Amino acid sequence: MTNKPNLKSLAQAAGVSVPTASQVMRGTGRISEETRKKVLKAAERLHYVPDGRAASMRSGEKREIGMLIHSISNPFNAEVISGVSDHLERHGYLVSILDSRDDVQHQKKNLEAFIRSSRGGLIWVPAHDTPKTTIDMLRTHSIPTVTFLRQSKFAQFDHIGLKNTEATYTATRHLIDLGHRRIVYFGGEPHSDVRQERIEGFKSAMKECGSDQHVVWDAPDDKSSGVNELHQLLKQHPHTTAVICNGDMIALGACFALQKTGKAPGKDLSIIGFDDVQDAALATPALSTISTHPYELGTLLAKTILDRIADPLQPVKTSQIETQLILRDTTAAPSGSE
Amino acid sequence: MTNKPNLKSLAQAAGVSVPTASQVMRGTGRISEETRKKVLKAAERLHYVPDGRAASMRSGEKREIGMLIHSISNPFNAEVISGVSDHLERHGYLVSILDSRDDVQHQKKNLEAFIRSSRGGLIWVPAHDTPKTTIDMLRTHSIPTVTFLRQSKFAQFDHIGLKNTEATYTATRHLIDLGHRRIVYFGGEPHSDVRQERIEGFKSAMKECGSDQHVVWDAPDDKSSGVNELHQLLKQHPHTTAVICNGDMIALGACFALQKTGKAPGKDLSIIGFDDVQDAALATPALSTISTHPYELGTLLAKTILDRIADPLQPVKTSQIETQLILRDTTAAPSGSE
DNA sequence: GACGATTGATATAACGTTATATCAAGATAA
DNA sequence: TTATCTTGATATAACGTTATATCAATCGTC
Numbered sequence: 215m216t217n218k219p220n221l222k223s224l225a226q227a228a229g230v231s232v233p234t235a236s237q238v239m240r241g242t243g244r245i246s247e248e249t250r251k252k253v254l255k256a257a258e259r260l261h262y263v264p265d266g267r268a269a270s271m272r273s274g275e276k277r278e279i280g281m282l283i284h285s286i287s288n289p290f291n292a293e294v295i296s297g298v299s300d301h302l303e304r305h306g307y308l309v310s311i312l313d314s315r316d317d318v319q320h321q322k323k324n325l326e327a328f329i330r331s332s333r334g335g336l337i338w339v340p341a342h343d344t345p346k347t348t349i350d351m352l353r354t355h356s357i358p359t360v361t362f363l364r365q366s367k368f369a370q371f372d373h374i375g376l377k378n379t380e381a382t383y384t385a386t387r388h389l390i391d392l393g394h395r396r397i398v399y400f401g402g403e404p405h406s407d408v409r410q411e412r413i414e415g416f417k418s419a420m421k422e423c424g425s426d427q428h429v430v431w432d433a434p435d436d437k438s439s440g441v442n443e444l445h446q447l448l449k450q451h452p453h454t455t456a457v458i459c460n461g462d463m464i465a466l467g468a469c470f471a472l473q474k475t476g477k478a479p480g481k482d483l484s485i486i487g488f489d490d491v492q493d494a495a496l497a498t499p500a501l502s503t504i505s506t507h508p509y510e511l512g513t514l515l516a517k518t519i520l521d522r523i524a525d526p527l528q529p530v531k532t533s534q535i536e537t538q539l540i541l542r543d544t545t546a547a548p549s550g551s552e
Numbered sequence: 553m554t555n556k557p558n559l560k561s562l563a564q565a566a567g568v569s570v571p572t573a574s575q576v577m578r579g580t581g582r583i584s585e586e587t588r589k590k591v592l593k594a595a596e597r598l599h600y601v602p603d604g605r606a607a608s609m610r611s612g613e614k615r616e617i618g619m620l621i622h623s624i625s626n627p628f629n630a631e632v633i634s635g636v637s638d639h640l641e642r643h644g645y646l647v648s649i650l651d652s653r654d655d656v657q658h659q660k661k662n663l664e665a666f667i668r669s670s671r672g673g674l675i676w677v678p679a680h681d682t683p684k685t686t687i688d689m690l691r692t693h694s695i696p697t698v699t700f701l702r703q704s705k706f707a708q709f710d711h712i713g714l715k716n717t718e719a720t721y722t723a724t725r726h727l728i729d730l731g732h733r734r735i736v737y738f739g740g741e742p743h744s745d746v747r748q749e750r751i752e753g754f755k756s757a758m759k760e761c762g763s764d765q766h767v768v769w770d771a772p773d774d775k776s777s778g779v780n781e782l783h784q785l786l787k788q789h790p791h792t793t794a795v796i797c798n799g800d801m802i803a804l805g806a807c808f809a810l811q812k813t814g815k816a817p818g819k820d821l822s823i824i825g826f827d828d829v830q831d832a833a834l835a836t837p838a839l840s841t842i843s844t845h846p847y848e849l850g851t852l853l854a855k856t857i858l859d860r861i862a863d864p865l866q867p868v869k870t871s872q873i874e875t876q877l878i879l880r881d882t883t884a885a886p887s888g889s890e
Numbered sequence: 891g892a893c894g895a896t897t898g899a900t901a902t903a904a905c906g907t908t909a910t911a912t913c914a915a916g917a918t919a920a
Numbered sequence: 921t922t923a924t925c926t927t928g929a930t931a932t933a934a935c936g937t938t939a940t941a942t943c944a945a946t947c948g949t950c
Contacts, residue, residue: 218693220906231930236908244928261692266668267605268906271935278669286633286649292625295651303658308665311624311649313633320641327646330604331616354599355556437834470834493831496775498811558936569900574938582898606936609905 219260228256239264276334278308279519282324283339284316284364289491290508291339294362297512298337305520307334314341322348329355335519338371339363342405358522360515364408370530372518374511378408381504381537383415385458385486388539390423392547394456394484398429398447400468401440401460409460412488416458435460440467441474455548456484462491462503469497469544479544490540499543511535557598566594577602614672616646617857620662621677622654622702627829628846629677632700635850636675643858645672654679660686667693673857676709677701680743696860698853702746708868710856712849716746719842719875721753723796723824726877728761730885732794732822736767736785738806739778740798747798750826754796773798778805779812793886794822800829800841807835807882823882837881849873 217223225235230249237243238253239262256262270276279302283291299309312328314321321341325348328336335358342364349369352359360372382399389397399416402409417428429451433443440463448454459465465487469479479485479499487494487503494501514533521528555561563573568587575581576591577600594600608614617640621629637647650666652659659679663686666674673696680702687707690697698710720737727735737754740747755766767789771781778801786792797803803825807817817823817837825832825841832839852871859866 221908222906232906233908233931234929236906237929240908242908244926246928249928261689263664263667263693265609265670265906266665267609267670268935269668269908271603271605271609271937272906272908274908274935278665280648285630286624287627287630289625292623295624296653299651303661308650308662308669310618311651312646313637313649315634323641324646326601327604327616329601330607331646332603332605351599355601437830441834467834470836473836492775496779496805496808498808498836559938560936570936571901571938572899574936575899578938580938582896584898587898603936606905607938609907610936610938612905612938 219262220265221262224253224256224260224262227260228253270332276332277306278310278333279335279337280310280312280328280331280333281337282312282314282321282328284314284341286311286313289493290489290506293508294512294515297509297514298516299512301513301516302520305516314339316341318342318344318348325351329357333357335359335523337362337515337519340366342403356526358519358526360519360522362511362515364406365532367407372522372530373532374514374518375408375532375534376506376511377534377537378411379415379418381415381488381539382412382458383419384537384539385504386416386419387422388541389456389458389484389486389545390419392484392545394548395423395425396427396451396454397425397456397458398431398451398454399460400431400447400457401433401435401443401464403434404432412458412460429454433464435464437463437467437470440464440469441471444468444471445475454483456486456545458486459488462487462489462494462501465501465503465544466493466497469499469501480546481549484546484548485544486539494540495542502542502545503540505538505540507535507538557600558603559600562591562594562598562600565598566591608670614670615644616648616671617673617675618648618650618666618669618671619675620650620652620659620666622652622679624649624651628827628844631846632850632853635847635852636854637850639851639854640858643854652677652679656680656682656686663689667695671695673697673861675700675853675857678704680741694864696857696864698857698860700849700853702744703870705745710860710868711870712852712856713746713870713872714844714849715872715875716749717753717756719753719826719877720750720796721757722875722877723842724754724757725760726879727794727796727822727824727883728757730794730822730883732886733761733763734765734789734792735763735794735796736769736789736792738769738785738795738797739771739773739781739802741772742770750796750798767792771802773802775801775805775808778802779809780805782806782809783813792821794883795824797823797825800825800827800832800839803839803841803882804831804835807837807839817882818884819887822884822886824877828878832878833880840880840883841878843876843878845873845876 221232221235225232235253238245238250302309312324318341338361346368349366353369362374365373399413431447433439465485468485472479487501490503490505494503559570559573563570573591576583576588640647650662656679676699684706687704691707700712703711737751769785771777803823806823810817825839828841828843832841
């Protein structure tokens with residue numbers, strides 16, 4: 215078989231010089247129609263594809279953006295990725311995904327390989343407890359970086375977050391207006407900053423109504439954890455009338471656990487989720503939740519990284535995405551009188 | 553700020569030549585302990601990281617494997633990715649994910665960019681109706697490729713699939729043994745080869761029991777489609793007592809639709825899914841389904857691509873992953889007498 | 891003490907591009 | 921007609937590595 219074609223063999227086949235072939239392929243420089251056609255025809259025939267490594271090394275342009283996220287299967291992230299890809303592909307970028315699995319070791323390995331591979335930019339959800347050394351590594355290589363969801367403590371990168379505090383404040387407020395007083399914040403890891411913001415909103419709403427009941431329950435954010443932990447929670451705090459959850463998955467797990475014991479979400483315990491994943495609307499009963507706008511978040515991320523690449527020295531930007539309380543069937547006035 | 557360090561500046565800082573610095577960084581060649589330490593210390597100080605593009609271009613080694621899949625949010629795929637990553641990271645590879653969204657246009661763009669980026673190999677789920685030109689593009693660049701789940705019609709790549717026919721045969725057989733006769737194959741796209749294999753198993757079991765009822769119902773494989781289409785199905789085939797679904801998501805949608813009309817999955821209609829996603833076990837009632845072994849599939853994919861890279865000329869290999877029928881609460885004997 | 895073998899380093903070229911400078915030939919202008 | 925400009929192409933060097941060949945100095949051996 216013939217070897218992989220390169221500019222040299224292409225130029226030879228077309229009877230022109232290497233720089234000419236290069237210019238034709240990129241549509242730059244002054245080229246007569248005649249030679250243009252000659253080269254294009256030869257390129258077609260040889261199935262010529264330029265070597266991005268060489269091109270990037272010489273020109274300094276990097277047409278690939280990486281996303282390093284904490285969980286690739288998370289449906290919220292999938293929507294964000296769609297938003298990012300649609301926008302960046304229109305600008306000629308390739309978007310590739312790395313999965314840290316929310317583990318700092320994996321994350322470090324991935325970032326090292328990432329730096330070696332010289333991509334144009336990084337869209338990142340830092341893993342929990344990301345150490346300063348990891349941030350420094352990124353900083354010293356001055357890679358255009360935008361974080362989302364979780365903001366890095368140690369370094370200023372562009373960041374796009376959610377209005378977490380506002381969201382849980384509104385949700386808690388709604389439960390209070392329905393008559394609830396014994397409300398628990400359910401789920402999430404103790405170290406999480408995002409969760410801290412959400413608890414902030416929860417607490418300030420509780421404080422407003424004069425309640426000093428600020429129960430916060432730690433638990434992983436997945437469905438099976440929701441099942442198990444709700445039982446524990448209700449054992450320890452049997453008078454709870456409502457829970458605000460750190461995510462839809464744990465909320466759906468809580469619904470499941472409740473139903474198993476013959477109780478009804480909404481009627482016996484009000485439950486509010488976070489994220490509005492597809493399953494929230496399709497569950498029985500349909501889950502009340504806080505909707506974020508992941509696709510729009512993705513679009514904004516794409517725009518932000520392009521801005522950062524265009525001007526690496528501009529001041530750091532931070533934005534926040536609006537959220538929306540979606541009321542479905544798992545929220546109602548408490549059944550017993552308070 | 554100082555410019556990005558390279559081998560030249562590193563060598564200068566350490567007082568050695570460029571090749572020496574290179575050898576130290578890679579641990580090759582004959583280097584005295586003294587100079588080794590000098591170079592490593594300088595590398596530390598400058599935060600030197602080699603440029604993978606240049607290294608790869610010169611040495612021909614490519615330490616990155618790409619996965620191009622049809623749906624990044626699919627929990628089955630997420631498990632496969634874990635299996636692939638764990639294995640390949642141990643061998644010093646970076647694994648990055650591209651999402652074709654099962655759309656041939658996206659897929660083509662992604663593959664073009666992929667080829668330009670010169671990665672070491674491709675682990676691929678071809679999008680539905682992938683055209684021959686796309687395959688040819690891959691072939692002419694002789695990129696080590698392994699497909700999974702869906703096998704390409706036009707070209708021989710290494711492939712790892714599921715025992716689809718066997719799986720649905722066993723599932724159908726089980727329903728027949730329970731007493732079912734009016735069984736429908738529910739969901740999937742008409743063009744899908746994988747689905748065709750599954751229908752094969754379904755039909756041959758049906759034939760064995762003397763039934764010529766081979767109803768196959770086309771529908772997208774997601775949850776909301778399951779909800780809508782089940783109503784249509786039951787309207788047209790009201791005597792159906794069991795459905796074998798093309799995926800868990802559509803099966804869960806079918807369960808939901810059934811419950812909405814006051815009927816019970818298992819009791820009024822037996823339902824079997826495919827994939828055994830996490831939600832299958834946590835649904836109410838818990839879904840009977842066919843379990844594949846996605847993590848092991850991932851491990852096998854990793855091994856296969858490494859073999860292919862090591863010896864590009866070896867004959868094409870095809871393997872199939874065993875499946876397992878998991879009986880939970882959505883399967884039972886039909887309620888009316890046949 | 892002459893010879894080959896080993897050690898530890900370096901010089902040079904190459905990977906496949908693109909940026910920059912250059913150049914011949916024809917076109918235009920004075 | 922000579923000088924200047926434009927057109928369409930090319931020569932050369934550079935990006936940051938690594939492979940190969942080379943070389944001086946030290947070592948061991950008889």
